[in-house]
Amino acid sequence: MQTPVEISAKILLAEDDNDMRRFLVKALQNAGYAVASFDNGMSAYNRLREEPFELLLTDIVMPEMDGIELARRATELDPEIKVMFITGFAAVALNPDNNAPKDARILSKPFHLRELVSEVERLLRAA
Template identity: 85%
Template sequence: MQPNSKILLAEDDDDMRRFLVKALENAGHAVVSFDNGLSAYHRLREEPFELLLTDIVMPEMDGIELARRATQLDPDIKVMFITGFAAVALNPDSQTPKDAKILSKPFHLRELVNEVDKLLAA
């Protein structure tokens, strides 16, 4: 595991966002979280992150657009989508970053942490 990986989380559900932040911080990651894609994007422009963890369906800027812009800013950033709508992310027309990982809700926090650690180690 890489300790202190910086993760940017964009999730508009307050409870879900709190759970995710706590689980990731408990696993040793530094997490900055936002409740919409636009705010997350502005933060991405200010500093680099190892991983963008984003919901797909959000107000202001959806996760797919956020991921596209994030990979334009930093081609090395890793992307993981969390969604109840996996089919949306998997649509080839949506232009999601090619190496993006998709985690479908509902999932266990341990599963999320394991997937994040695997992606960061890759």
Template identity: 75%
Template structure:
């Protein structure tokens, strides 16, 4: 299964996502904001960056951009209530990033992660 780095500033949402992904067999490292997540990416490799867009310190788009510079093979998925922001061409989000709009069912998240990792 996938080694996933999760960046989500909502504690309850982060905990739900971690549990759902771990239950599906994935290894998950999680952070409540982008800067700490980016520091982890500098020292460890991940198959997937799963990040919220709107977060304090460093938003998810900046985190994804920096992460893809460090490891172009890392897949990226945004989880957000602001999908239009991620899809906007001026956002500088990685071009092949997947966007999953909130609210979503945890099963949908697991299915999207598995689909992305199989691609």
């Protein structure tokens, strides 16, 4: 059976939509990833300060701390962390004035769960 490149890869998910968050957690866990999920950027950031993660998967528009600020702070804590934005507002993420991490990937909503899992695998394999 083929398994993801890093079966134990830890993903930090920040998504304020409860249904979407549950949906994403289940898909990523079914693909073999360990997922810690939060409904806002501040809670996710506090968890990042406690332990390292390989990937930050974050919505952009969230209460308390948006995904772009979360990604900036995450890469300050750990320059090696990979970042993927999931958003219905791709133009916001692509705006160069927002100082989003330059290597961040963007997955625009709506997307299929297979697409999410393959993008996560591709990002984690990237050097």
